[in-house]
Amino acid sequence: MRRQCSPGKFFQRGMIGLAFTVPMLASAMFTPEAEFVPGELIIKLKTGIDAKTFFSNKNLGIISNEKIKLSYGDLYLVKVPSDKNLVMIRNIFESNPEVAYAEPNFVYRAINGNDMILNTMTEDPRFGELWGLKNTGANAPGGARGIEGADVDAVKAWEVTKGSKAVKVAVIDTGIDYNHPDLADNMWVNEAELNGEEGVDDDENGYVDDIRGWDFSFNDNDSIDGHSHGTHCAGTIGGVHDNGEGVAGVMADVTLVPVKFLSDGGSGSTAGAVKAIDYATSLDVDVMSNSWGGGGFSEALKDSIVRAKEAGIVFVAAAGNSSSDNDQRPHYPSNYDVENVVSVAAHTAQDVLASFSCYGKTTVHIAAPGHKILSTVKNGGYAAYSGTSMATPHVSGAIGLLIAKEGRLEHAALRERLLATSDPIRSYRRKTISGGRLNAYNLVTNTRPDRNEPDPSKWEAVSLDEAFESAHPYENKKTLTKTVTVEGAKYMRAKVVRYDLERGYDFLRVRNKSRAEVDKFSGRGTEYKTEFVEGDTMIIEFSSDASVNSWGFLIEEVEVIR
16 A cells, blocks of 8 residues: 655644744745655755765764655755754754755645535536536536636637647646546557566666656556546546547647656655656656645755746646635745746636635736536546636646647747736736636637736826825724725726735725725735726725724825826
8 A cells, every 4th residue: 555654744833842933044935834744854965065975974863865866966855853853953954055955845735625526427428517618607517607708718719729649738746547538548658668678767767667657656657546636637638529428628639648746645745746847847748737736935846847947848837725815825836936837726607716716916827717627537537626726727728729739939928928818807807917817719819808907107196185094993893985086087096005904804995986896905915006996986995893903004195097
């Protein structure tokens, strides 16, 4: 039976007699909640340092060290006594002049939403249930009414291209059920190993008999999915079309490469992730689809993504399912500021951000269908899952369609095109960089919708005759309203100098002249520029509940475009 390491917390109250604060070091930032494998560190030595000599020093207190098998550089998985304070041990290594960086072996998990609706296997095609590909308004899950056209516009995109077997998409996840009838014809096979000698590394890539990819969670050549998460993602990318089976993928023709580092329990580590990404890079895949996350900032993981970037590979990553703002609370790997990273939020059939989805005006690029998405699962089955995990493969598949049509693009050009061709939707405007949802047809044809947005260079400040502010602290059960009119204004927004409100209970709202809400926020912030309203009038409202009051808010000016 395959065993998996039990995760710990990087801030472990259970450590004997120890209490400490977590230092924020530039080389390996993390949060107290970041999970890690107890007693394990990943260490990179500086250039020219002899590893054998370094690790022979008994004063380091190392139990063992293992070189992480990579096609580049030297990383080491180091084990130290698990009853010791890992933060202190890590800091000792970080201060060593021979060490480039030392960081915990973080734990990553498959990203699913809270609801999984299992369906039995059926011989009937179920394309009509795939609202993410074609939203009719009547095919939303659970009988709810959807918004017609709130999909990736896949059917129209297929009039241009259905993909190509020459495009390789690596699903870095829990593996893939490569025998699934809706996936088998699109699966990658390593022909050199298939036709070679058993037990021999015929293609000399360092992996023996990797006919169906590699399993880095158990270090063998069987990438079969014992969980279902990776298979579900694969079906959305490349479920075979017109074969009489259950679903269809964004791409009819693609080569799906299974790269497994998440166990059958759905978890993996930094050590496994960097090996998986390095392996996919060595296969020269076009796209890596990554529906997983966790841990803290990892130099080792970022380095592996940078190598993929340098090889021309797009790294699509789920934004996370904690309903939080990734601008304020980073989520990895989607938050790495690397040019090939595309971060994906999830939207519903009703064309709003899914309640579980993370978001970020400056860190999450685009929204895609991610709520109750039907796709393939292990053992030839089908299921509807929710999560940014389900949104990510929609984007991976759409990028695959573009590559099939035009070949690889420079990363900056591809990201700009992906964002500019998205459908601009107001509900995503302050939640994603693009302010829109994925449109595969627009992407492959480079069709750029009119975004009807103000020119950011034309905003001018207008001081209020009297500052609009609460008492400090404000009163409970208080409502304040201010209507601001600026003659000749085409667009208006408020600039909030400071706000400190009970999060989730006390709010500032911005409405247009018709009193439609365009922005609502709570918590804390400074120099916050609200969503804009069209026209010369805006209404600003403050409301507090019956308990817990904070400092309040201060607004001294608005900004307008005339």
